[in-house]
Amino acid sequence: xxxxxxxxxxxxxxxxxxxxxxxxxxxxxxxxxxxxxxxxxxxxxxxxxxxxxxxxxxxxxxxxxxxxxxxxxxxxxxxxxxxxxxxxxxxxxxxxxxxxxxxxxxxxxxxxxxxxxxxxxxxxxxxxxxxxxxxxxxxxxxxxxxxxxxxxxxxxxxxxxxxxxxxxxxxxxxxxxxxxxxxxxxxxxxxxxxxxxxxxxxxxxxxxxxxxxxxxxxxxxxxxxxxxxxxxxxxxxxxxxxxxxxxxxxxxxxxxxxxxxxxxxxxxxxxxxxxxxxxxxxxxxxxxxxxxxxxxxxxxxxxxxxxxxxxxxxxxxxxxxxxxxxxxxxxxxxxxxxxxxxxxxxxxxxxxxxxxxxxxxxxxxxxxxxxxxxxxxxxxxxxxxxxxxxxxxxxxxxxxxxxxxxxxxxxxxxxxxx
Amino acid sequence: xxxxxxxxxxxxxxxxxxxxxxxxxxxxxxxxxxxxxxxxxxxxxxxxxxxxxxxxxxxxxxxxxxxxxxxxxxxxxxxxxxxxxxxxxxxxxxxxxxxxxxxxxxxxxxxxxxxxxxxxxxxxxxxxxxxxxxxxxxxxxxxxxxxxxxxxxxxxxxxxxxxxxxxxxxxxxxxxxxxxxxxxxxxxxxxxxxxxxxxxxxxxxxxxxxxxxxxxxxxxxxxxxxxxxxxxxxxxxxxxxxxxxxxxxxxxxxxxxxxxxxxxxxxxxxxxxxxxxxxxxxxxxxxxxxxxxxxxxxxxxxxxxxxxxxxxxxxxxxxxxxxxxxxxxxxxxxxxxxxxxxxxxxxxxxxxxxxxxxxxxxxxxxxxxxxxxxxxxxxxxxxxxxxxxxxxxxxxxxxxxxxxxxxxxxxxxxxxxx
Numbered sequence: 155x156x157x158x159x160x161x162x163x164x165x166x167x168x169x170x171x172x173x174x175x176x177x178x179x180x181x182x183x184x185x186x187x188x189x190x191x192x193x194x195x196x197x198x199x200x201x202x203x204x205x206x207x208x209x210x211x212x213x214x215x216x217x218x219x220x221x222x223x224x225x226x227x228x229x230x231x232x233x234x235x236x237x238x239x240x241x242x243x244x245x246x247x248x249x250x251x252x253x254x255x256x257x258x259x260x261x262x263x264x265x266x267x268x269x270x271x272x273x274x275x276x277x278x279x280x281x282x283x284x285x286x287x288x289x290x291x292x293x294x295x296x297x298x299x300x301x302x303x304x305x306x307x308x309x310x311x312x313x314x315x316x317x318x319x320x321x322x323x324x325x326x327x328x329x330x331x332x333x334x335x336x337x338x339x340x341x342x343x344x345x346x347x348x349x350x351x352x353x354x355x356x357x358x359x360x361x362x363x364x365x366x367x368x369x370x371x372x373x374x375x376x377x378x379x380x381x382x383x384x385x386x387x388x389x390x391x392x393x394x395x396x397x398x399x400x401x402x403x404x405x406x407x408x409x410x411x412x413x414x415x416x417x418x419x420x421x422x423x424x425x426x427x428x429x430x431x432x433x434x435x436x437x438x439x440x441x442x443x444x445x446x447x448x449x450x451x452x453x454x455x456x457x458x459x460x461x462x463x464x465x466x467x468x469x470x471x472x473x474x475x476x477x478x479x480x481x482x483x484x485x486x487x488x489x490x491x492x493x494x495x496x497x498x499x500x501x502x503x504x505x506x507x508x509x510x511x512x513x514x515x516x517x518x519x520x521x522x523x524x525x526x527x528x529x530x531x532x533x534x535x536x537x538x539x540x541x542x543x544x545x546x547x548x549x550x551x552x553x554x555x556x557x558x559x560x561x562x563x564x565x566x567x568x569x570x571x572x
Numbered sequence: 573x574x575x576x577x578x579x580x581x582x583x584x585x586x587x588x589x590x591x592x593x594x595x596x597x598x599x600x601x602x603x604x605x606x607x608x609x610x611x612x613x614x615x616x617x618x619x620x621x622x623x624x625x626x627x628x629x630x631x632x633x634x635x636x637x638x639x640x641x642x643x644x645x646x647x648x649x650x651x652x653x654x655x656x657x658x659x660x661x662x663x664x665x666x667x668x669x670x671x672x673x674x675x676x677x678x679x680x681x682x683x684x685x686x687x688x689x690x691x692x693x694x695x696x697x698x699x700x701x702x703x704x705x706x707x708x709x710x711x712x713x714x715x716x717x718x719x720x721x722x723x724x725x726x727x728x729x730x731x732x733x734x735x736x737x738x739x740x741x742x743x744x745x746x747x748x749x750x751x752x753x754x755x756x757x758x759x760x761x762x763x764x765x766x767x768x769x770x771x772x773x774x775x776x777x778x779x780x781x782x783x784x785x786x787x788x789x790x791x792x793x794x795x796x797x798x799x800x801x802x803x804x805x806x807x808x809x810x811x812x813x814x815x816x817x818x819x820x821x822x823x824x825x826x827x828x829x830x831x832x833x834x835x836x837x838x839x840x841x842x843x844x845x846x847x848x849x850x851x852x853x854x855x856x857x858x859x860x861x862x863x864x865x866x867x868x869x870x871x872x873x874x875x876x877x878x879x880x881x882x883x884x885x886x887x888x889x890x891x892x893x894x895x896x897x898x899x900x901x902x903x904x905x906x907x908x909x910x911x912x913x914x915x916x917x918x919x920x921x922x923x924x925x926x927x928x929x930x931x932x933x934x935x936x937x938x939x940x941x942x943x944x945x946x947x948x949x950x951x952x953x954x955x956x957x958x959x960x961x962x963x964x965x966x967x968x969x970x971x972x973x974x975x976x977x978x979x980x981x982x983x984x985x986x987x988x989x990x
Binding site: 214215217218219221222223224225228251254255258416418419420421422423424446449450451456459460463464466467469470471472476477513514515519521522525526529530531532534555556562563566567570 | 632633635636637639640641642643646669672673676834836837838839840841842864867868869871874877878881882884885887888889890891894895931932933934936937938939940943944947948949950952973974977980981984985988
């Protein structure tokens with residue numbers, strides 16, 4: 155599909171952008187190309203789309219079902235009870251709602267970990283966005299369960315080819331307190347052989363740290379390094395408990411991180427993401443929302459505001475995570491982590507593109523688009539979303555959104571009553 | 573004006589709401605009253621409007637002009653330079669933009685402190701919302717300046733009667749490091765005589781604490797108590813540095829506080845609002861956005877999410893500031909602080925009312941409206957705003973908004989070039 159965006163603000167200049175099949179072929183004023191679709195970009199700014207580094211998409215179904223509870227009761231009495239009853243169709247409906255919500259917030263790429271892998275893959279494909287999707291790999295140190303999980307993950311990897319380019323299979327070893335060393339080693343080898351990303355909760359809570367000390371007498375990072383799990387393919391989420399030695403190991407192995415600030419605050423995980431250490435080491439990281447049971451909104455711009463302001467507060471330095479850097483991490487750095495190519499709007503490149511409606515009070519006087527995006531705006535400022543050469547949203551309307559919301563709502567309310 | 577809202581969700585039930593001249597006269601399904609204005613409430617929830625406890629409205633003009641800078645350079649090189657050039661019309665344009673932005677975010681009451689008092693009062697009156705407006709009272713311990721400021725504030729108090737019910741005059745002693753004891757004592761007495769609220773920055777930074785220790789050998793709160801400044805009329809903003817003894821004094825004097833979390837993070841003020849101490853003492857407090865140079869969005873819902881999540885994280889207790897309490901503090905408690913009467917949608921009462929559009933992904937599956945409002949939504953979910961019996965926004969449209977944004981933008985860009 156040939157798309158021509160007319161008179162849009164790009165890096166401070168009004169221009170046209172012409173793309174064919176997702177590739178930007180021309181950026182210039184008064185572009186003379188003919189297109190299948192012409193978008194009026196007046197009063198809008200073009201930016202590369204946002205990337206959500208960590209979520210559990212189908213947990214939209216649990217939004218608002220259980221909040222303000224101690225972590226243990228929340229998990230044991232509420233979340234796990236519902237999860238045990240989830241069907242494949244529930245996950246599809248919840249993940250489809252999540253995709254809709256992400257599109258509405260300018261997100262076209264998400265990194266997911268959840269049950270019923272294929273349901274989430276199907277949702278991503280139906281909504282035409284890019285899901286990096288892992289099954290939750292949990293064996294609870296049981297050999298038989300480990301073998302089953304390995305067989306399942308092999309099958310899903312094979313199956314995932316049917317869902318390209320929308321779904322990309324990744325490994326999702328849940329955490330070090332739920333996955334055995336043998337299973338991790340299998341994932342390490344299979345991931346290296348097939349070049350698969352590994353998506354894992356890492357150094358999120360003090361309990362996890364204690365578990366590792368008791369079991370292996372090492373920190374989570376030291377243990378993973380001891381079995382050679384780190385590489386550019388490794389994406390560790392949360393990282394609140396990381397110490398200096400951990401960060402040095404991650405740096406040396408070229409591993410990547412995802413900062414999940416809203417969830418960390420809501421669940422009161424105790425420690426702060428070590429911004430300064432990670433920034434000084436130069437470890438690439440991006441931002442994740444987490445699932446809707448612990449955030450409860452898949453708005454990456456909101457998450458970026460939290461991340462930038464928390465970095466300033468906790469380092470005591472208001473120059474930390476400045477606006478432009480924050481936006482670039484959520485786009486360019488994130489795209490590098492997920493190996494999507496240069497996520498920059500330039501001729502010859504193929505980032506997904508969002509158009510921001512500047513005709514809103516929070517963009518007045520608009521001295522600095524980066525500052526306005528990170529500190530003033532939220533996802534509701536996104537007007538248009540283009541992913542892999544298709545227009546997914548225009549004037550904030552996603553075709554079929556009413557039905558998606560209705561079906562997800564029905565699934566969630568039925569699940570609670572089941 | 574008689575307004576009838578049809579088929580709106582209120583406290584979990586679909587009903588009609590009939591109001592006349594801002595007073596709710598009937599809440600029942602299929603209400604038979606005739607109205608000047610009928611609003612279709614289907615798919616929407618009715619809530620009392622939000623209250624912004626601390627802002628500097630006209631600073632919308634500075635949004636995005638200077639971020640990510642150390643506090644001292646930011647103030648001295650950027651903000652004060654612009655402020656020294658501000659005209660009365662600049663402040664009017666900036667404050668009018670702020671009022672528009674607040675209406676768009678469901679806010680109908682704001683507590684302001686800024687230069688050119690009358691410009692902000694005029695903006696509130698033109699936009700038909702409720703401003704509690706103070707002039708910035710600064711004398712820098714100079715007797716002559718103190719006398720001038722006192723004369724000015726007397727005049728503004730008299731003038732303020734012309735702007736009722738939109739503007740209410742309050743005192744705005746800037747902070748203890750900028751206002752003399754003699755001026756504070758005069759405000760104390762005049763406020764008691766005329767029943768005027770006192771709006772002040774209190775215990776925001778460690779520098780302020782040090783200044784007070786050096787000058788008076790007391791904490792800010794101890795000093796203010798020593799001159800009898802506290803009462804129900806006193807509203808202290810920020811409060812990050814408050815200790816246990818301070819909180820006990822505030823409680824005993826029945827003073828009130830405003831928590832300003834986003835600004836505190838962005839400016840890296842060093843210490844955290846002492847949630848637990850203040851909650852245990854039972855000091856009434858609400859939430860403020862601060863001005864757009866240090867937030868940069870007048871979205872009280874966003875501020876509430878920050879407040880609730882920070883309270884959980886910093887106390888290590890995910891049950892702190894639960895959603896319903898947070899929403900009630902931003903409405904009912906805030907209205908009590910500003911003496912607006914019971915801010916509850918019930919027959920015989922006259923809160924301002926907002927309608928929330930539930931037909932958005934972040935309100936699916938809508939298990940709990942309070943949770944969805946605080947943890948999932950932001951101000952863009954507000955569809956309709958009714959203030960003092962007038963409809964200020966419907967379907968997210970505020971009449972004249974294009975012109976307001978254009979004029980504010982022109983004023984801001986001209987100011988920077990001046």
